[in-house]
Amino acid sequence: xxxxxxxxxxxxxxxxxxxxxxxxxxxxxxxxxxxxxxxxxxxxxxxxxxxxxxxxxxxxxxxxxxxxxxxxxxxxxxxxxxxxxxxxxxxxxxxxxxxxxxxxxxxxxxxxxxxxxxx
Amino acid sequence: xxxxxxxxxxxxxxxxxxxxxxxxxxxxxxxxxxxxxxxxxxxxxxxxxxxxxxxxxxxxxxxxxxxxxxxxxxxxxxxxxxxxxxxxxxxxxxxxxxxxxxxxxxxxxxxxx
Numbered sequence: 340x341x342x343x344x345x346x347x348x349x350x351x352x353x354x355x356x357x358x359x360x361x362x363x364x365x366x367x368x369x370x371x372x373x374x375x376x377x378x379x380x381x382x383x384x385x386x387x388x389x390x391x392x393x394x395x396x397x398x399x400x401x402x403x404x405x406x407x408x409x410x411x412x413x414x415x416x417x418x419x420x421x422x423x424x425x426x427x428x429x430x431x432x433x434x435x436x437x438x439x440x441x442x443x444x445x446x447x448x449x450x451x452x453x454x455x456x457x458x
Numbered sequence: 459x460x461x462x463x464x465x466x467x468x469x470x471x472x473x474x475x476x477x478x479x480x481x482x483x484x485x486x487x488x489x490x491x492x493x494x495x496x497x498x499x500x501x502x503x504x505x506x507x508x509x510x511x512x513x514x515x516x517x518x519x520x521x522x523x524x525x526x527x528x529x530x531x532x533x534x535x536x537x538x539x540x541x542x543x544x545x546x547x548x549x550x551x552x553x554x555x556x557x558x559x560x561x562x563x564x565x566x567x568x569x570x571x
Contacts, residue, residue: 374561379467379563379564380563381464381548381561381562381563381564382502382548382550382559382561383561384558384559384560387558397558429501429502431502446492446504446507447559448504449494449501449502449503450501451500451501452501
């Protein structure tokens with residue numbers, strides 16, 4: 340089974356609709372992230388969460404909100420979708436690890452992505 | 459704010475050609491550096507990473523990258539590319555001790571037979 344899963348994988352919606360994208364992970368990581376990918380722009384951070392009670396805005400949070408329901412779940416919502424939110428959305432997780440360890444420190448693990456189209 | 463520049467947006471190579479993709483970042487402090495690859499229709503996968511130590515880092519599938527601190531660079535190399543290396547490659551940087559990644563805009567690599 341995949342460690343980081345996203346649902347749905349594809350979604351087409353209309354302007355003004357509320358949309359929720361969900362992310363679940365079985366890696367046991369505390370830190371979770373939402374990115375959007377646009378051609379020619381790379382990945383840009385929308386929101387991130389370092390634990391269940393910690394939510395932070397990324398560089399492009401306007402028009403989005405998130406909910407960290409549990410350590411393993413992090414949802415992204417578009418309250419009123421607009422066409423320029425058409426993009427590929429990725430969830431990622433990481434484990435802060437401990438200084439001196441070579442495994443996982445700052446490395447992020449990505450889900451398969453959700454392709455969202457807003458008409 | 460830190461930024462990451464990938465100068466080559468599209469690269470087309472023939473099989474067996476050598477590859478070098480440029481990556482420069484703007485942050486002057488301690489950094490952690492990553493290259494991720496995204497094969498067509500797939501999610502991002504880690505190719506290699508640098509945290510400290512030997513500035514020449516070897517990753518999966520024959521890729522390597524060299525951290526040159528004085529040039530703020532972390533270029534990706536492969537001596538002989540294969541058709542299966544066709545993908546988009548992203549350089550990413552985080553501040554040492556931090557956990558937010560800043561991504562470059564990506565380089566689309568196409569390897570022709």
